[in-house]
Amino acid sequence: xxxxxxxxxxxxxxxxxxxxxxxxxxxxxxxxxxxxxxxxxxxxxxxxxxxxxxxxxxxxxxxxxxxxxxxxxxxxxxxxxxxxxxxxxxxxxxxxxxxxxxxxxxxxxxxxxxxxxxxxxxxxxxxxxxxxxxxxxxxxxxxxxxxxxxxxxxxxxxxxxxxx
Amino acid sequence: xxxxxxxxxxxxxxxxxxxxxxxxxxxxxxxxxxxxxxxxxxxxxxxxxxxxxxxxxxxxxxxxxxxxxxxxxxxxxxxxxxxxxxxxxxxxxxxxxxxxxxxxxxxxxxxxxxxxxxxxxxxxxxxxxxxxxxxxxxxxxxxxxxxxxxxxxxxxxxxxxxxxxxxxxxxxxxxxxxxxxxxxxxxxxxxxxxxxxxxxxxxxxxxxxxxxxxxxxxxxxxxxxxxxxxxxxxxxxxxxxxxxxxxxxxxxxxxxxxxxxxxxxxxxxxxxxxxxxxxxxxxx
Numbered sequence: 501x502x503x504x505x506x507x508x509x510x511x512x513x514x515x516x517x518x519x520x521x522x523x524x525x526x527x528x529x530x531x532x533x534x535x536x537x538x539x540x541x542x543x544x545x546x547x548x549x550x551x552x553x554x555x556x557x558x559x560x561x562x563x564x565x566x567x568x569x570x571x572x573x574x575x576x577x578x579x580x581x582x583x584x585x586x587x588x589x590x591x592x593x594x595x596x597x598x599x600x601x602x603x604x605x606x607x608x609x610x611x612x613x614x615x616x617x618x619x620x621x622x623x624x625x626x627x628x629x630x631x632x633x634x635x636x637x638x639x640x641x642x643x644x645x646x647x648x649x650x651x652x653x654x655x656x657x658x659x660x661x662x663x664x
Numbered sequence: 665x666x667x668x669x670x671x672x673x674x675x676x677x678x679x680x681x682x683x684x685x686x687x688x689x690x691x692x693x694x695x696x697x698x699x700x701x702x703x704x705x706x707x708x709x710x711x712x713x714x715x716x717x718x719x720x721x722x723x724x725x726x727x728x729x730x731x732x733x734x735x736x737x738x739x740x741x742x743x744x745x746x747x748x749x750x751x752x753x754x755x756x757x758x759x760x761x762x763x764x765x766x767x768x769x770x771x772x773x774x775x776x777x778x779x780x781x782x783x784x785x786x787x788x789x790x791x792x793x794x795x796x797x798x799x800x801x802x803x804x805x806x807x808x809x810x811x812x813x814x815x816x817x818x819x820x821x822x823x824x825x826x827x828x829x830x831x832x833x834x835x836x837x838x839x840x841x842x843x844x845x846x847x848x849x850x851x852x853x854x855x856x857x858x859x860x861x862x863x864x865x866x867x868x869x870x871x872x873x874x875x876x877x878x879x880x881x882x883x884x885x886x887x888x889x890x891x892x893x894x895x896x897x898x899x900x901x902x903x904x905x906x907x908x909x910x911x912x913x914x915x916x917x918x919x920x921x922x923x924x925x926x927x928x929x930x931x932x933x934x935x936x937x938x939x940x941x942x943x944x945x946x947x948x
Contacts, residue, residue, distance in 0.1 A: 502672075522670060560769055560773055568672035
């Protein structure tokens with residue numbers, strides 16, 4: 501066993517300090533050490549996107565990052581995007597447009613979609629499909645996921661215009 | 665999927681990297697975005713007792729454009745390549761290629777240096793860099809040296825880079841004329857069944873020069889000088905493209921795997937190169 505490292509991490513605005521082996525994968529840190537279980541383990545081979553989190557402004561797959569690499573990072577998970585009492589527009593939109601069935605991929609989908617809409621607030625359907633290509637869903641056939649994201653985008657844009 | 669233990673290092677400059685490589689020898693490896701190395705470590709196909717993370721080294725980040733001369737730091741990500749309007753203006757083939765690599769999450773992490781240096785025949789940047797006749801910049805214990813992308817790849821994962829050297833940057837003259845990167849893959853995130861990088865310069869309605877490189881059709885990328893030469897002096901008509909495709913097929917050496925048998929790969933390679941030449945010519 502290699503030496504443990506002192507790790508600093510900010511997750512959803514909360515600061516964490518702990519000792520960990522460098523080889524610990526970020527998804528296990530989040531789920532098992534910090535009890536943040538929104539990001540899921542799907543394939544664990546960087547294909548499915550169920551473990552997607554936002555790390556220093558990037559959408560990343562938490563199964564393909566060692567905790568040592570994430571030392572010092574700021575992370576947002578689905579728990580930092582909305583809560584049951586205060587759903588994010590994307591979460592409401594997924595519910596309204598039936599953007600999920602079993603729900604396993606949904607935290608990763610919504611975390612990725614939130615970053616996509618931040619970078620491209622008014623995407624075309626093609627841009628949504630392309631921007632969501634790192635997230636797999638085995639239930640919906642994607643149609644309603646795309647619909648949910650496009651609807652959330654127009655709602656967010658309308659709210660922004662109203663505010664201005 | 666837990667990799668073997670390792671010690672982790674995050675040096676803040678290249679001197680630190682070289683010192684660690686010298687100290688640990690074969691036990692050490694550098695990690696950039698990690699999206700080739702981490703899966704191999706998780707599968708325990710790669711064991712890296714000393715992992716040297718390049719993320720804190722500022723001199724490996726960023727790019728410069730001086731006229732037509734482009735130099736890209738090894739730690740520039742595919743996401744950055746895609747989102748740079750400056751690079752897309754001077755060498756749009758960079759964006760076209762990057763958009764066809766993996767998926768959005770992987771492109772936030774995946775670097776041009778990792779993609780080029782690793783020597784994985786499935787990677788897309790090596791073929792592109794051969795097409796562009798790029799220069800790879802290496803640093804090692806004896807200082808810096810340059811290697812042409814067309815001379816860098818020796819076999820799968822075997823390159824001209826010595827174990828104690830690090831790729832720091834890639835430079836090239838932006839191609840004039842038309843360009844295309846065309847890739848056939850089974851699904852998003854897959855490596856190419858066949859891919860082609862093409863640049864074509866036009867003069868008086870005819871091909872003045874052309875450069876053609878193929879991805880994942882041998883144990884290295886293949887720059888097919890004969891295929892490019894076959895187009896020169898022609899109007900890039902169907903007959904000329906056929907001759908170029910035949911020349912390319914003579915230069916590749918695909919093997920059967922889960923992407924198909926050899927005959928299928930050659931068939932796909934021909935179609936992909938035809939499409940790439942056609943698109944590059946339209947843009948020339």
